[in-house]
Amino acid sequence: MSFADRLDAAVEDVGHPLVLGIDPHLDLLPKEFSTARSLQASNEERAAQVEAFSAQLIDVAAGQVAAVKPQAAFFEIHGSAGMKAFENTVARAHDHGLLVIGDVKRGDVPSTAKAYAQAYLAGDAPHVCDAITINPYLGADATQPFLDACQGTDRGVFVLVRTSNPESALFQEHGDPPLSEVVADAVSTWGNASIGECGFSSVGAVVGATHVEELARLRKRMPKTLFLLPGVGAQGASAADCKVAFPDSNHPWRGALINSSRGIAFAWQRPENAQRSWKDAARVALGVTVAELRRALGLTPC
């Protein structure tokens, strides 16, 4: 079964396309993990806290979302101990039946890209994910090893097309047509060999939900591409902004994933959650975010 089909089934199961991002930024961890912030803490001590926090967040997510998206940088920052925490996080998510989208944004020349594709998409080593994010700057031959890893397998990729950060237009909107549309056309073509029964390809695209007009334009250029939409919540986009990414009115949850990371994991920081444990705050925020999303997409209440 293709990645797109596995994801589609999992999304239908939980009743919404929200993905929980796991960004265990030391400065934002709840006070239970504050010893990791000590200047004296070793990489091993920090990685252990990052892993413990991620594990508990996965417990909150289990059965509630189709997939989680751990951000590699917040693990790599602690070196090999952090990478071990990443492996254990991926393994725990898999143990709970969650799909794992490794947010690694890798990209390199062809022979090296092949190593990255093997590293994160091939086999069943503990750091291997169901899908990863990749960077298209190096071109078609450099992307091919990642496409090969998706074709005829159950793995997927999400190619950066239009990122959610404020100054992403600098290069992504360069030229006429803008680069993001040229990349979108390539992604659409690259995906043709990996279209699943759900009608969408396992070669997906990252499109920031913060750019509402581009989102509509890019959906038209990539009609069969699975979208991964960051930027909802903390970065300012609303669930309603994302509706245009879901083109199938018979299956209004189908065709895109909406990621929320800090708005859920770090909900404990908001004043209204002062009396709640961080996990309860995350649980409540997850429920509220899912309800908003289901409303925005016109899905019947659970």
Added chain:
Amino acid sequence: MSFADRLDAAVEDVGHPLVLGIDPHLDLLPKEFSTARSLQASNEERAAQVEAFSAQLIDVAAGQVAAVKPQAAFFEIHGSAGMKAFENTVARAHDHGLLVIGDVKRGDVPSTAKAYAQAYLAGDAPHVCDAITINPYLGADATQPFLDACQGTDRGVFVLVRTSNPESALFQEHGDPPLSEVVADAVSTWGNASIGECGFSSVGAVVGATHVEELARLRKRMPKTLFLLPGVGAQGASAADCKVAFPDSNHPWRGALINSSRGIAFAWQRPENAQRSWKDAARVALGVTVAELRRALGLTPC
């Protein structure tokens, strides 16, 4: 002392600007390390062989080159055990007084880019490098954390501008002016805050030596940018092709680094080296490559 100045001094010391790339691709390791290729080998066993090979290659390089460039993908492919091997490789190179350019090609939205910048450029954790390669696709705000890590410190970055792979033009040459020139202008501007006494900035650029005409054009647009030139040797460019990247006739070794990876590390595969150990083959290939480069740059024989 800025990264550019440290590198300049080290290059002057060894008498040439050749960087040795460390790409421990399992399929290309000499027979002494062939157990790593067994399907039964664990990540730990593979990582141990990758580390042993890299250590011996560093011993060959010590005192002969200014810097080494380990390619992260060939370590990451073995998970956390591979990342530990990466750490030990960086540490061993530092022990030998070699500068380390981590070829990691990272790039992400600003808060995550900050984590990558901390991971690979801040402090003295074992995975921290003197400089890393980064991907500019996400734009200026996403690059800023890496620039901050270079300003007023002894660290550097090399921003991908025009990569050496055959199909890199697809996006990098999109638009008029082509994207690579727009990125080059940005890199040149970004580097202004980090120009060292040698006259070059610690915010460098990766420009494939395989694109000779673009190389000349990009040098004009980035007159004070340190260039990292892959593509010499195995990928088809010659040392003479690179001369245009060295603009200072009084200091003809200054302003660029030329990388060679497989042509040296895997010289043992060439028929003329059949009677040599892999290390002797690497040593001879390194000597020949350095001599060619010094000739091409008009440097007097050692």
